[in-house]
Amino acid sequence: MMIRRSLILAAALIGLAVTVSAPAAAGVRVVVPTHDIARGTVLTDSDLTYTTVATTVMGGVATSSSEVVGLETRRTLRAGETLRVQDVRRPVLVARGSMVTMSFEAPGIALTATGRAITEGGLGDTVTIQNQASFRQISGVVVGPGQVRAESTSARFASATP
Template identity: 45%
Template structure:
């Protein structure tokens, strides 16, 4: 429908001077007024126009989603099925115009569009979210400590369709065998009883935090704090002497060759050796009121505080000495006990 604005006739007015307005001037003024009126009419009349792209909020696309300015009475009318959650699609402009015409909207501007993009908000569900739902249900219904629990699903990761951005998953109809630690569950959306997204089965494994080497070490190499990381491993595979406190690692050296990825054990590390085997060391011999020093050879390596054997090269006598500093050991003389008196 073409809207033709009605323009009132301009009355000819003559100024006080000799000449009035010419016909050309009047015509130009009339055309200018007509142009302004025509430009304002779509705004005044509420133009119907296609939107270039929309975000569907449900399972269907409505006239109000597609047509800007659609009357409130028709805006909620469903006309197309929306894409699946998290998916996108397009609708041909011709099909939208046909659908609008069927509901009485015939003067819809296409704005030069040949199609309209439709996107439906949603997100993919990852395995961690399914695990969290299962662990929460096991803790609630079967008194299992979720903090130390790991979930191992049978086969590949459970296929769960996309869900709305604000959706929350729950595990329902959960069964659990404490002996075998096997479980089954139905994954659903919170607040939608009966709408199952997936059925899962697997085993709930008790986990433990351990210190794991991030690279390999040769015997004698010194470890730093960043050389280990805390990981969760099945408790059944963790050795009883596994190192728990990572603060005990920095500054210690490997007692033997250690492979990357291995769990650190208490016997794997030692204090750094500050006396090497065969090294010439200073032997400090202390007795009450007297301190003697002499040179000797260490027969074994040792860290600070270790007791090692050293040999006096002159007397060939072997002594047991305590490592006190790099290249230095100490020998403490035995304190004599009280002398027994004759009766």
């Protein structure tokens, strides 16, 4: 800063025309809600807009609406407030405590059973289910509303070997 002032003063002293302009404000485009959005709402394009913030963006701030469209809000979002990625999640298809249908398939066998969800999750998430008949806890992947696919341990090991 001191050197810049000295150069401007020296240029003015020798008769050079000096034009000083303020540095351009560095801005980052971020995603913000267009209106207040309640917790549990699935976001659409019409819920979001962009704004430019003059400061550097901290990690985890959504910079593209495609990052968050179709996701469910974890908390109430305020209009114009910077949207963070941790404020949203995949829509919950299996709620904690709900009854779900578990399916298991292996070559030559297909089984289904009911269980109670110990954890909640969205499409593709791994959840823990308690089998109602044996009271064993089973991990499975959410494949639809109230639907979980359990995988066998041997199938995972077989697919992991070259």
